[in-house]
Amino acid sequence: MMPYAITDNGWRxxxxxxxxxxxxxxxxxxxxxxxxTADRQRAEMTARSDLNARISDVNNVIQPLQDDYDxxxxxxxxxxxxRVLKKYRxxxxxxxxxxxxxxxxxxxxxxx
Numbered sequence: 509m510m511p512y513a514i515t516d517n518g519w520r521x522x523x524x525x526x527x528x529x530x531x532x533x534x535x536x537x538x539x540x541x542x543x544x545t546a547d548r549q550r551a552e553m554t555a556r557s558d559l560n561a562r563i564s565d566v567n568n569v570i571q572p573l574q575d576d577y578d579x580x581x582x583x584x585x586x587x588x589x590x591r592v593l594k595k596y597r598x599x600x601x602x603x604x605x606x607x608x609x610x611x612x613x614x615x616x617x618x619x620x
Contacts, residue, residue, distance in 0.1 A: 512538055517545065548610075555610035559603060562615070566597045569620060592619050 512519045513532040519542060528534060573590040576582035582590070599616035606614045 509536055511536055514539065514542065518542070552610045555604075555613050558613070559600065562600055562618075563597060565620060566593055566600065569593055570597065595619075 510521050510523070512535050513522045513526075513528050514535045515532055519535075519538050522528070522534070570590065570593050573582065573586050573593070576586060577590060596616060596619040603609060603613050603615060608614045
């Protein structure tokens with residue numbers, strides 16, 4: 509079994525005679541708490557990536573409607589759509605504050 513150099517937030521495999529860096533300890537197995545931390549970090553990265561993609565998608569729809577609004581060329585139908593899309597985008601931005609984040613995000617219903 510290969511030993512590991514363990515820190516508060518990561519690990520690396522080490523060979524016999526390898527020196528440990530400052531703040532590293534040697535362990536025969538990666539501690540469960542460190543594996544759990546890595547799992548949480550991966551879940552956070554995945555959820556953030558999904559959130560950013562959803563916000564980008566809605567921004568691409570909002571922008572032309574917002575341009576029409578800004579130059580006072582928006583129809584009543586498009587103005588209503590703009591408001592709904594902005595509410596959706598606002599709800600998306602609050603997703604990390606709701607229960608389930610990041611493992612099982614409570615995504616708002618898409619209006620796209």
